[in-house]
Amino acid sequence: MHVSLSENIFKDFSSGKGGGIMQFCREMLLQKGREMTMSEVARWMVKEGIATANHPKSLVKQKEKAANTGTNPAIKIDLRRYLRTDHPELCRRGISATTCRYLGCGFLPRRSWAKTGSPLNSRLVFQVRGVRENGQGLQPVILTHTGRALSMEQEELNGKYWSYPFKKAWEIYNQDNILLDEAALGQTNMFGLILTEGFFDVAKLVEAGCRNAVALMGNAISLGQIERLVWIRSRVRFPRILLFLDRDPAGKTGALQVRERLFHHGFPVTVFDWEQLVSFNGEKPKPIPESIKDPAD
Template identity: 25%
Template sequence: MITRQTIDTIFSAARVEEVIGDFVHLKRAGGNLKGLSPFVDEKSPSFMVSPAKQIWKDFSSGKGGNVVTFLMEHEQFTYPEALRWLAKRYNIEIEEDREQSDEQKEEVKLRESLYIVSEFAKKYFVEQLNETEEGKNIGLSYFKERGFTKETILKFELGYSPAQRNAFTEYAEKKGYSKALLEASGLSVFNEQGNGIDRFRERVMFPIHSFSGRVLGFGGRILRSDAKAAKYLNSPETEIYHKSKILYGIFQSKQAILKQNECLLVEGYTDVISLHQSGIENVVSSSGTALTPDQIRLIKRLTPNVTILYDGDSAGIKASFRGIDLILEQELNVKVLLFPEGNDPDSFAQKHSSEEIQNYIAENATDFIQFKAKILLEDAKNDPVKKADLIRDIIQSISLVPNMIQRELYIQETSKLMDVREEVLFKELAQILQRKGKEDVPAQRESKPLEVVKEVEKVVIDPINIVEEEIIKLIMQFGNLVIELTADDDEKYETTVIEEIIRQFEVNDLQLKNELYQSILEDVKLGYEQEELRAGDFFIKLFDESKTSVASEAMIEKYSISKNWADKMGIYIKPKEDHIVKDITDTILRYKSFYLDEKIKEFSFILKDENITGELRIEQIEKIMILTQMRSKIFVALNRVI
């Protein structure tokens, strides 16, 4: 665990405008900075950054928070990953307070060493590609023949490993890297005599990055046609590289996947690179291996929509059905696209513009049922037995879909496509699900289309929630502000906004209806008991995304009047602090009035019960009268007409 002191140091050093400025083009807007949302496509900027308060708010997506939550949202980091990223950026040493065994310490040390040597190797291969004659003549020439630009080569950090058997190993050892570490990384192979050779010699190199951008391993392609070695070679499994848990291009593509809410899945490294160069950046590769549940979950962190792109003449399409089934099990929406025969994503991208590729995908991507049926029907032809097996195969896939409504829609589609009655298909589905021990599905169904009724959304404004939101804003913006109030006996007294709100709620036994707001209020009370005023600054640094978002929204204004413009127009704008006493008094009174309304309605409802008679009925009426009188006094205080 990262120590609290280290976290505080990170928050003190990190500047939200500097970090976000690396990802978003920001322009000055009064005291704030403004830019286009990095989370949704928009033409008018609604993304606000407050350097003074060290917070940000995206009014298009509703997201907001501090510098750490931005990295978590934008880069999909975990909380510790975001802190470590910031620590590295600002040269802050990470301190951890967890007691570790010697074995655990060694494991952590090995993992970190593997990251370091992998980064070292990447830089070596890049240097060999761009700065040596061999690298330029062989590696760089190959990449240029593939049509890769200098910018693309730099973006994916492509490199070259020289033909000399131990060029990298010898260089790494001279730089102080041990044989044990080089062997553990999979970069070098040593014999019994301790002589090492380079695993990737004479290959162009494709670094494989983690979700957060660290180099985990490599893929290497040999260029000699007469070579007996495998055309492509990957790093072996190591402490940091697990082929089944990573997707090539995920680091370079994650922002585009988030923004477009779709992931394109291809087979090879060059497929990813060529599509990126053509402007299609929401694409990753399974690196030629069968898709795994871990890889699918990686995609699911970014989007529920997957489109698999296959070569036009791919021989392994049927084998890929297992991958589609795994995607369905993870509740993702899957489509499939076949390129024209003789084309793969790489070659198709080289020959077409970004717009042409996007149009082709949009027009030709089909859902998995149509795709599977088309492929399998070619084998079945008019053979009824084979066709029955095909239908069972499709129903088997549908049974993997957890969502019952989706299953029903897929059954309807299969019924039309295969010209088979729905009730027959539902019966087959029920049998499969029962064998799996899943929920019972009706065996007989009337063959009627599922009616999807689109309800008209009604916007219900809850006045209590609005006032509760204002109370939270007062806490966040002015919680520790000292104010002067007048007591019932006309005596003046000083207090803080937080203390006054807590006092009013405890004296009147009030509680916020909104669970999140009430949880924030409980945090504020706890802080007060510990002699700590927990205002917006406290919640901005809290590791609770929902509370941090509330704090950022409360502390940053979407619209603000430029001081220069106001001065030019001769307009004097009073600071909010000048009327904070009135704001807090009126807000609490309004909340009390709504609270009394609820109680009056509650007791009035009880009176409708015919069994409430005699003294009990009189008691309820008296309660209503007292509450009504209290509410009338509040209305007078608020200058309302009763």
């Protein structure tokens, strides 16, 4: 058994199980007849001293700095060289190797030489990047990696999506390409931004040639994300935003709320109309099939 509090992971070599420390503690307590929710486990860990950091002062300063600036700290870990672009799920979704390399996404296999396991292993992983200004202009920085579960076991153990800690409420996914890729910059200047919910939405739109796509990483927008869009607009004069959220009730409700908030900050916004008639392959316009639930479809 290997346990790393600093990396928040455990690995049981006898059973092959691994994951986050909280899940490990929860399973250990359950074996002792103490069934707890995740929040109860968190309080138990703090009470027992398990969640105490080795350098609390430096961590507090780092958190205060991030809170004051509204900016996620950059990280040095870059998983892109390990990501495989030929996984069957990517093929099923119609996402090519070219798009994967462009966005920095793919399947993360278990690495036999790695000393510890990661909850990102065996998931479809997306690298999330931000942009920083320095004396040489704008530079991309890595903020985190997030992984989509491919099995119910992964989803039950660490959630549908798992990522190393960062505040998504401060970021817009794919902002770096909008600002730094010439093709994306040109499309954004001419047609505006396409604002979606998730990683796969952006991937499928990029696959279709729409490089002006970004994502909220959810169906709501925060003040930090609005401020990020204001910052992006100060560098890319996009004329409008097409709000292309999911077709489900949560997506439709979210679209109205997001449009209202963006409108109050001076953004011209159009909400994608899921009820419109669309012509496929030159045929007579028809309703969008009910099987299409989001941009990724």
